[in-house]
Amino acid sequence: MMSSSSNRATLELSNGVKMPAVGLGTWQATSGDMTTAMHEALSLGYRHFDTAILYENERPIGGVLNYWMEQGRIRRDELFVTTKLPPTGMYPGKVEPYLRKSLENLMLDYVDMYLVHCPNGIKRDEENTAVEDTQVDHVAIWKEMEALVDCGLTKAIGISNFSLEQIASLVKNCRIRPMNLQTELHVYFQQKELVEFCHGHGITVVACSPLGSPGLTAFYSGYGVVKNVPNLLELPLLTEMAKRYDRTAAQIMLRHTVQKGVGVIPKSTSPKRMKENLEVLDFELTTEDMEKLSALDMGTSGQITKWESWTWVENDPSGTPSHHAPQEKKRTSTNKSEETSSTSS
Ligand SMILES: NC(=O)c1ccc[n+]([C@@H]2O[C@H](COP(=O)([O-])OP(=O)(O)OC[C@H]3O[C@@H](n4cnc5c(N)ncnc54)[C@H](OP(=O)(O)O)[C@@H]3O)[C@@H](O)[C@H]2O)c1
Structure with a gap:
């Protein structure tokens, strides 16, 4: 499924489209x-x-992509743009309107891939409070996702944060198979069984938080929440290998994932780190080093950015929820459930 002959390796989706194995993640990047x-x-x-x-941040992303296309510096068919259906859109009749809104934001006629962002929905109860909905009808939503491919609004469809069981059930009940799973994956949380299942069913996998999301501690503190996430980039094995390969710890970690045929979408807004993250396709880790890195897997206890409903953000009375830009919207108080909750994007 992975073609990696050059530093432009791609993963081939079941619709024949080639997706660059390294993409740019954009969660927590503010408009400016x-x-x-x-x-x-x-x-x-x-x-x-x-x-x-x-x-x-779809608008600034779309603005720059369109500027480059208008300038003739890039063609639409050279780009691969993914966006996602939010939990509030997990209801029949809401899927296409949400994609149309994203397309308007991005100023595009179609996206290359539309993902169901998470398996759960968010709905409002009698008191108009946002609550997590774990009873979403995935098959009904998926039919509407398939219709988006039929009408050309997206080239590919997939899921994110779904479990193996949820994917297996969808695979049995679909007309168009999910083409991609986006899920947290890094040395501490390698999801080997899930990846094997997906690859065995022609579903490509893209690792989100492929560096272990080291910016999360700061992200939480922007909401006034104290939560320390481990900094995987400082693990002794990674720093030792970085020295030996004359690379950085981030490059070793990304290379380990890509070398297993899984795509990566590290987020950075720093030119130096963006460059570094892209340069992981021109070197190879030995089998022995791959095994050493694979042995760092901690199973589910290694998960860092676990999906949560984010109803506490939806319910924020102080204004429009700003899910991904804490520096623009600081919460003034915290409560127990926030302190104990995990996060995701
Ligand atoms: N589907 C989902 O539910 C979901 C969940 C999580 C993430 N995602 C997607 O996956 C993307 C990546 O995940 P993520 O943002 O959670 O975390 P990540 O990519 O693992 O880590 C990003 C953090 O690492 C820093 N960083 C980037 N490159 C670095 C390098 N070479 N050396 C040292 N530090 C580096 C970044 O800071 P600087 O910007 O300052 O470089 C940022 O703080 C997201 O942006 C989003 O697009 C999706």
């Missing part, structure tokens, strides 16, 4: 940062961009 970062990323050679309506 995003515009500058997009120009830089395109100049560096990024062609695969991952966003979501929840990230509130």
